[in-house]
Amino acid sequence: MKRTLAAAALAFTVVAAPAAPFRTEAPEEAQVREIGAKLRCPVCQSENILDSQSGTAREMIAVLREQLALGRSEAEILGYFRSRYGDYVLLSPPASGFGGVIWLVPPLLLAAAGAVYILLVRRNAEAARRAGQASQPRAPLDEQSLRRLEL
């Protein structure tokens, strides 16, 4: 049964192929996806406008398409929604004001933690050297495992 259907489907494809139009996506669709992923749906609030099922999100996508057709840039489109809903509608916090602060936090944290790491290891290594606890460099682990497995 499956094979008959498959054959029929194949025949249909072969026969229909010249007539079946090939669709490619409109050039702005990629941008719609890209910019849509940056906009929060203000109604359901936990999804971006592409994933959301709400009508407001669908209308916002329509607005997005219109704006793209008018040739607006991503910054202008984000600004359009920002002027209506505020910073909340931007999934990525803006780079100025309060938003800017949160962007600075991760590199600062990493730098601080890195500094702690370097200082700790350096101080520890010095203390170890002073206390004479420095041991001979160990052999790579495969030889160690070898010895261990001989038990």
Added chain:
Amino acid sequence: MADSLIKLGQLATCLALVLSLYALGAAVLSATGSSPARLRSARNALYANLALVAFGCATLIWSFVALDFSVAYVAQNSNSQLPLIYRLTAMWGAHEGSLMLWLFYLVLLSAVAVRAHWKDHPLSMPWIIATLAAIQFGFLAFIVFLSNPFLTISPALPDGQDLNPLLQDPGLVFHPPVLYLGYVGFAIPFAFAVASLMRTHSGAEWVRAVRRWTLFSWTMLTSGILLGGFWAYYELGWGGYWAWDPVENASLMPWLTGTALLHSMMAQDKRGLFRTWNVFLVVTTFLLTLIGTFLVRSGVLTSVHAFAVDPGRGAYMLGFLTVAMVFGYGLILMRSDRLLADALVESPYSRESAILANNVLLLVAAATVFLGTLYPLFVEAVSGERLSVGAPYFNKVVVPLMLGVVLLLGIGPSIPWRRVDARRLAAMFRKPAIGALLSLCAALAAGVREPLTLGAIAAVAFAFAATLADIATGIAARRRLTGESWLAAARTVLSLGRQRFGGLVVHLGIVLIAAGMIASGLFQTAVTVSLRPGDSFELAGRVVTLRDVSDADGPNYRGRVATLSVSQDGRPLYEMRPQKRFYTVRSMATTEIAIRSSFSGDLYLLVGEETQAGGVTIRGYWNPLVGWIWAGWLVVACGALLSLSGTGRRKAIAASTDMAVPAARGVPAE
């Protein structure tokens, strides 16, 4: 009869509340060591609680199965048409019942932990029991007074309101139970750490006792998180497996600190390092599991996962969280000086140093997720402005850190403890580095230019090669020794070195997961087209043709389904049927995604708007290597099982090496 059963369940839970308070008091009073009988009775109270809470849960599940709509919770979350499997699992579909699940795990793991460690830790046991009893009390009080699932309504409703359609899915059967087991599991190491801080005499390392508990909890948490991602990706139609939603972040944070804990515990166990840091980490991980519970139920942040909001409950949970925080961190602040002095990190080229670097990266990631999730709240409290910190931020900021962790993952297991010569180190990793370079060249040749993507590919390739090399070297060494076949050598090596090779296999699984996430995240292709029946489009080398769009109604929903046939090189392969549904009772719209998985990736189709002329918009994605994420998870589970099954072999090995182990210094084991 049904009515009295649920009342019995409520009674059992109230009794458990009283007993938990008794256990707390009795355990604290017995801490001086002068009355073993009192300690025994505290222990028995915990055992009794297991029976009582199990009974309570059983009555609740029975009420669901029997469709007893006189129970308010059952009426709110089920309906006469609900299939049996969901009647069995709907208990944890909403707030009150999910707390019962949490509580059940808590009493179960408490009883098991107390039973398993009773003989080995007589001096710590009072504090362990007291801590666990206190946590039990906190949850029991919450359930009995503020979130009672046993409440009845009379007269009973003729039918229920139905379980949320999104939850009528196999995911509900697995995701919460596995995830909660991971959360609750961290209470045990927490109890042991509290015990070690409360006692003025700190004996054998608490980390050694709870190694398996921590690994078990970590594995469950990993599995729970990945199951959630699996569920979201295949069923719920949010277009991906991770959205950086506040509740998802709440599960990621204890995972990040838990992973750091696993590794630094190893350092404390082997070399007596990071003692204060480890108690801090375990308390933090436990507190983060509580914060997750708080965030999803209190209505402080909006989330797709949020249960119904109730600030009253939120206030209680915040109180409980604050008490736990003050107690846990307060204990550290006051007692950390009494812990044994740490040993020293002797060289930047050592396993200790690599573990420290691992901890740094993971903790920075955890702190970033924490601050990012709570930042909107902070900004609003301070200025009244509302901004949002969403997926684009977290992706940009956390992913590079995780790549660093992946890189370390390849290096760490092979570096010896204490120190290694820098040149020797470089020589050890020459082959994996060459492998990384080759994949980098391949990526460049394929047209990849983005530096982050290139870095990701190199890191994953390096870690993959290094981990495989580690495993192979161990097996090869054995072969050289005994001349066995590869298979026999592998079997021996894996069973003798369970901890080490279990860890290596887990690392391998993580690398596979990372590869899957990077490929499906960075190399996804998408297409959005408007089609009429007979039209085709191309995606990932396949031709997708729309056959028709028709009605597809179900028992409690109206739907439209698009039938698409997929072919490659003219050969028809299969059909896919993405749907849109509208659930009438709850007025909810959902999309049913059509997915076709293969080794190299997933074909992922969604149906969108329909047009007047009988056409429909189809959104299609090609997600490369997504299946590797789930495959990698299986590998992680195997590796964790292997490591967990390792037993007393350690003692013999530890005795034979020349590493100073604290217990050997003449301090009694307990």
Added chain:
Amino acid sequence: MSTPFPDRPASDRLAPGKPAIPRWKWLLGAAVVAVPLLLGIGLTRDPSYIPSMIVGRAMPEFSLEALSGDAKVASETLLGKPLVINFWASWCVSCRQEHPLLVQLGDRADLFGEFGIVGINYRDSRQAALGFLDREGRFPYASGLDTRGRLGIDFGVYGMPETFFVDAAGIVQARQVGPLTQEAVERNLKLIGAGR
């Protein structure tokens, strides 16, 4: 009572230059205070609340088809005196709560003419909207159809129902999210110069 384990050498603990309480302890203590405080403040807030961007700015222009009748519902005809704009829909359950109050407001506007009032039927169908009014009672004023919700986006509507209070100069002075109450109406009417 068991003996305490040998302490760290005193020289290590109180080395010159080291603070009596290490810095990390201060940090941890601060976190223990700050985090519950922040979460506590969060409990008092509504996480779904979005502040209005249009309060203090000019009302967006619009020209919509009317729910009943041929005349358009247009912003330019409504300018010149204080205006109350109410977004409603047949699918919006809370709209039923404020319905009697709106009818009252409409009658008052008719009677005293101190302010105008207009409804915007948001993301709805004419049929469903008329059915809603049949059941709940007709508005004594016109409603425009914002079928796709475009005007709602311009006003920043996110939670139904929403009501905007515009002064005579066309500047939006206040926004109410959720069903109107008598108290909110009086307060906001004063803001746009139409209160008693």
